[in-house]
Amino acid sequence: MLRLFDPLRTLLALLLLLAGLWWARTGDYFGREILAEMAVFAIAAMGLDLLAGFPRLVSMGHGLFVGIGAYGYAVATALWGWSWPAAILLALALSALAGLLVGLATVRARDVFYIMATLAFGQMGYVWVVRSAELGGDDGLAGVPRPELAALGLDLGDSATFATLLVLLAAAVYLLLGRLLASGFGRTLVAIGQNERRVRALGIAPGPYRVAATTVSGTVAGFAGVLAAMHSMYVSPELFHWTWSGEVLTMAILGGVGSLVGPALGAAAVVWLKYAVSGWTEYWGLFLGLFLILAVWTGGQGLYGYLERLRAWLLRTLTRQEEADARGDRTGQTLRRSHRHRPGVAAGGEG
Amino acid sequence: MTAAYWLTQLLNALQYSMLLFVLSVGLTVVFGLMNFVNLAHGTFYALGAFIGWSLLRATGSFWLALVGAPLLVAAIAAVLYGAMIARMQRAGHLAQVLATLGLVFMGVEVMRIIWGDFALDFAAPPLLQGHVQLFGLVYPAYRLFVIALGLLAMVALWLLLERTALGAMVRAAVDHADMAAALGVRVDRLFFGMFCFGCALAALAGVVAAPIFSVYPGMGIEILIPTLIVVVVGGLGSLKGAVAGSLLVGFVDTFGQVLLPQLAGIVVYALLALTLLLRPQGLFPARA
Amino acid sequence: MLEVEELAAGYGETRVLHGLSLTVARGEVVALLGRNGVGKTTTLRAIMGLLPPAGGRIRLQGRDITGLPAHRIARLGVGYVPETRDIFPSLTVRENLELAWRLGRREGPWDLESIYAFFPRLRERCDNPGTALSGGEQQMLAIARALVQNPDLLLLDEPTEGLAPIVVQEIRTKLRELIATGLTVLLVEQNFRFATPLASRCYILARGRVAWHGPAAELAASEELQRRLLAV
Numbered sequence: 001m002l003r004l005f006d007p008l009r010t011l012l013a014l015l016l017l018l019a020g021l022w023w024a025r026t027g028d029y030f031g032r033e034i035l036a037e038m039a040v041f042a043i044a045a046m047g048l049d050l051l052a053g054f055p056r057l058v059s060m061g062h063g064l065f066v067g068i069g070a071y072g073y074a075v076a077t078a079l080w081g082w083s084w085p086a087a088i089l090l091a092l093a094l095s096a097l098a099g100l101l102v103g104l105a106t107v108r109a110r111d112v113f114y115i116m117a118t119l120a121f122g123q124m125g126y127v128w129v130v131r132s133a134e135l136g137g138d139d140g141l142a143g144v145p146r147p148e149l150a151a152l153g154l155d156l157g158d159s160a161t162f163a164t165l166l167v168l169l170a171a172a173v174y175l176l177l178g179r180l181l182a183s184g185f186g187r188t189l190v191a192i193g194q195n196e197r198r199v200r201a202l203g204i205a206p207g208p209y210r211v212a213a214t215t216v217s218g219t220v221a222g223f224a225g226v227l228a229a230m231h232s233m234y235v236s237p238e239l240f241h242w243t244w245s246g247e248v249l250t251m252a253i254l255g256g257v258g259s260l261v262g263p264a265l266g267a268a269a270v271v272w273l274k275y276a277v278s279g280w281t282e283y284w285g286l287f288l289g290l291f292l293i294l295a296v297w298t299g300g301q302g303l304y305g306y307l308e309r310l311r312a313w314l315l316r317t318l319t320r321q322e323e324a325d326a327r328g329d330r331t332g333q334t335l336r337r338s339h340r341h342r343p344g345v346a347a348g349g350e351g
Numbered sequence: 352m353t354a355a356y357w358l359t360q361l362l363n364a365l366q367y368s369m370l371l372f373v374l375s376v377g378l379t380v381v382f383g384l385m386n387f388v389n390l391a392h393g394t395f396y397a398l399g400a401f402i403g404w405s406l407l408r409a410t411g412s413f414w415l416a417l418v419g420a421p422l423l424v425a426a427i428a429a430v431l432y433g434a435m436i437a438r439m440q441r442a443g444h445l446a447q448v449l450a451t452l453g454l455v456f457m458g459v460e461v462m463r464i465i466w467g468d469f470a471l472d473f474a475a476p477p478l479l480q481g482h483v484q485l486f487g488l489v490y491p492a493y494r495l496f497v498i499a500l501g502l503l504a505m506v507a508l509w510l511l512l513e514r515t516a517l518g519a520m521v522r523a524a525v526d527h528a529d530m531a532a533a534l535g536v537r538v539d540r541l542f543f544g545m546f547c548f549g550c551a552l553a554a555l556a557g558v559v560a561a562p563i564f565s566v567y568p569g570m571g572i573e574i575l576i577p578t579l580i581v582v583v584v585g586g587l588g589s590l591k592g593a594v595a596g597s598l599l600v601g602f603v604d605t606f607g608q609v610l611l612p613q614l615a616g617i618v619v620y621a622l623l624a625l626t627l628l629l630r631p632q633g634l635f636p637a638r639a
Numbered sequence: 640m641l642e643v644e645e646l647a648a649g650y651g652e653t654r655v656l657h658g659l660s661l662t663v664a665r666g667e668v669v670a671l672l673g674r675n676g677v678g679k680t681t682t683l684r685a686i687m688g689l690l691p692p693a694g695g696r697i698r699l700q701g702r703d704i705t706g707l708p709a710h711r712i713a714r715l716g717v718g719y720v721p722e723t724r725d726i727f728p729s730l731t732v733r734e735n736l737e738l739a740w741r742l743g744r745r746e747g748p749w750d751l752e753s754i755y756a757f758f759p760r761l762r763e764r765c766d767n768p769g770t771a772l773s774g775g776e777q778q779m780l781a782i783a784r785a786l787v788q789n790p791d792l793l794l795l796d797e798p799t800e801g802l803a804p805i806v807v808q809e810i811r812t813k814l815r816e817l818i819a820t821g822l823t824v825l826l827v828e829q830n831f832r833f834a835t836p837l838a839s840r841c842y843i844l845a846r847g848r849v850a851w852h853g854p855a856a857e858l859a860a861s862e863e864l865q866r867r868l869l870a871v
Binding site: 516520523527530537 | 713719743
Binding site: 127131283288 | 442448455463575
């Protein structure tokens with residue numbers, strides 16, 4: 001379960017939010033485009049964290065939901081001429097439905113089996129879209145409009161306004177998911193991740209929880225897809241491709257799954273690095289792969305895991321100094337134990 | 352739609368099945384041994400095709416490429432295993448699986464750097480160019496060769512697993528790894544050997560597929576998904592499962608495209624969903 | 640033969656054994672008794688090297704084997720018959736035995752021929768897959784598979800579990816014959832009435848430690864001990 005108010009987590013989230021808002025105001029056009037992309041990926045990665053970080057269901061098929069959200073919005077607006085609120089609702093409904101179906105189909109799969117199953121289902125969407133002439137096939141669909149908010153005095157065509165909106169939306173998703181995960185629902189998801197058999201032995205059927213988590217996670221990813229479509233005003237089948245899902249997963253793991261803010265941090269870091277590296281090499285995948293390998297090699301706790309360790313170390317050092325006059329360093333040990341509660345994505349499951 | 356047309360489709364399906372079999376058999380046995388799935392399996396397939404292409408260009412011999420590429424790829428796999436995957440035992444097998452995803456990202460770029468972005472032509476050997484008359488049907492000789500090679504691999508692997516002491520050890524370790532170790536089997540070494548062998552088979556499939564599909568960096572990423580579907584549908588860890596899975600996927604995919612063109616490419620995912628729902632352990636799992 | 644000192648072991652964060660010590664002398668049969676979940680199977684798995692010990696020492700014939708991998712311990716002469724028997728289902732009865740025999744490579748009285756002579760039923764069923772056997776036959780195969788490696792020490796985990804009384808009787812007879820040949824055995828049992836007549840000494844475990852140890856005859860005679868530590 002996620003603690004509702006963890007100071008470190010909240011602080012980091014606030015820092016990210018403020019940095020985003022500040023950047024949206026002061027950055028140049030290109031910078032704001034990058035910022036919007038970061039926000040989109042952050043939302044997708046947080047949605048993925050709901051599965052990978054809590055019930056430890058490492059999904060490699062989130063491109064399916066992102067793609068459905070993006071195409072749902074694009075088709076409804078650009079092809080059918082729907083209004084943007086209706087298009088968003090349709091996109092969310094479709095991605096929720098996809099999440100429900102994938103959740104049902106994979107409800108009995110675990111671990112590596114789950115990776116393989118989600119990987120395959122994710123790719124299904126890709127194959128479908130690439131071969132569909134109505135959806136533009138390989139070329140995708142262009143002419144996707146951004147919402148018209150002139151009535152509120154906002155022009156989303158303006159990159160600063162759009163980037164600000166996306167950063168705020170990412171914060172909203174963070175709050176909503178945090179609320180959800182701090183509830184009993186979140187606690188059950190964590191228990192499922194630790195030992196599904198024990199959960200069953202307690203008389204709780206894990207199935208419905210897993211399906212519900214997949215549905216919510218899929219919807220959040222679908223929302224990221226809607227925003228991605230608005231952002232680039234264009235959709236392409238690449239959103240569905242399994243390597244795209246792998247990229248989002250890399251962000252989440254690099255940032256640190258199971259913390260919600262970690263994946264957002266990972267998304268920001270990876271997108272920034274992608275553009276930083278693109279100046280001098282076109283082989284970005286080399287770095288992405290290297291980051292993923294390093295992240296799992298070091299225990300899979302990600303950047304946020306290191307921050308937590310740093311905090312634990314600081315607290316230990318500080319309390320030890322305070323208690324130096326008193327005696328014993330038992331406090332240090334208790335702290336060490338209490339900060340071990342969040343194993344990374346890689347740590348073994350059932351015992 | 353004549354009989355010849357259907358026979359052609361049948362042979363196409365068989366040829367695709369054989370390719371999938373050679374690809375999936377190593378993956379499934381390794382999974383059976385250690386619950387580990389190598390997502391970079393497709394990368395080794397692509398690497399095999401590229402190395403085969405270079406060998407063909409350097410020596411002019413298809414047959415040398417067919418033998419040499421798998422050996423070189425097995426050596427590369429051995430190095431990667433020793434340098435990376437074996438050192439990650441403590442991190443757990445999920446971490447190892449995710450590390451192979453990292454290898455996928457890196458592998459594509461390495462191949463782009465070495466061989467470029469464009470598809471490379473790969474000529475079939477002169478002996479197998481041209482067509483063969485078969486029951487009143489004209490069929491490319493090379494594709495028949497692929498079918499024959501796949502059948503040969505099936506028989507050879509069956510003999511290896513069912514009729515040799517090494518095969519008995521593999522089966523025992525897949526059934527009960529701990530018990531096999533308690534009898535003196537070095538399960539880790541067996542796993543390492545099967546990992547490299549599986550990668551060599553993937554490379555073999557890569558060379559074999561090259562004259563049909565040509566050679567490009569993304570080919571491994573494309574083939575991985577059908578291969579995984581074979582493994583899941585067939586059931587993990589068993590030769591029988593790999594045979595059944597590759598035939599099912601090969602035939603369902605090929606005939607799906609012919610009979611339900613509007614659902615082309617999707618039918619095979621329906622097969623996967625059905626399997627997961629009705630028989631999540633696959634058709635012939637090694638461990639019931 | 641075997642000395643276990645202050646052994647600690649467990650699964651993940653859960654500790655099962657907290658400093659367990661026991662010894663088994665050459666040619667001796669020692670029974671390890673106790674209620675469900677006190678760590679009997681865990682002890683055997685740790686000795687076999689299937690579970691890395693978290694603390695303590697294990698010595699086999701004076702040699703420190705703590706932390707060695709299972710396949711090395713097997714080659715040093717420890718045979719293992721797990722509670723679940725773990726017959727390889729994709730191997731025939733013959734293959735199960737041949738695999739063990741080939742891996743054993745140790746001098747001793749047993750080879751495939753003498754094993755079949757000792758367990759004639761296995762010869763009759765030698766081409767059956769391992770799973771097509773009855774519970775009693777599986778138990779015999781599991782014992783035969785360990786024996787054919789000519790172990791110096793046999794770890795035997797609940798050989799009577801889930802078997803019908805008549806089959807238990809049969810297993811008992813076979814074990815008596817084996818023990819008469821001077822085989823060293825560490826026997827884990829839930830059913831002390833089966834174990835005490837076979838063993839010379841007993842250890843009773845409670846909460847991951849040795850709660851009592853002494854001659855088997857003493858335990859067989861003391862209803863108080865039985866009631867207190869074995870809940871009978």
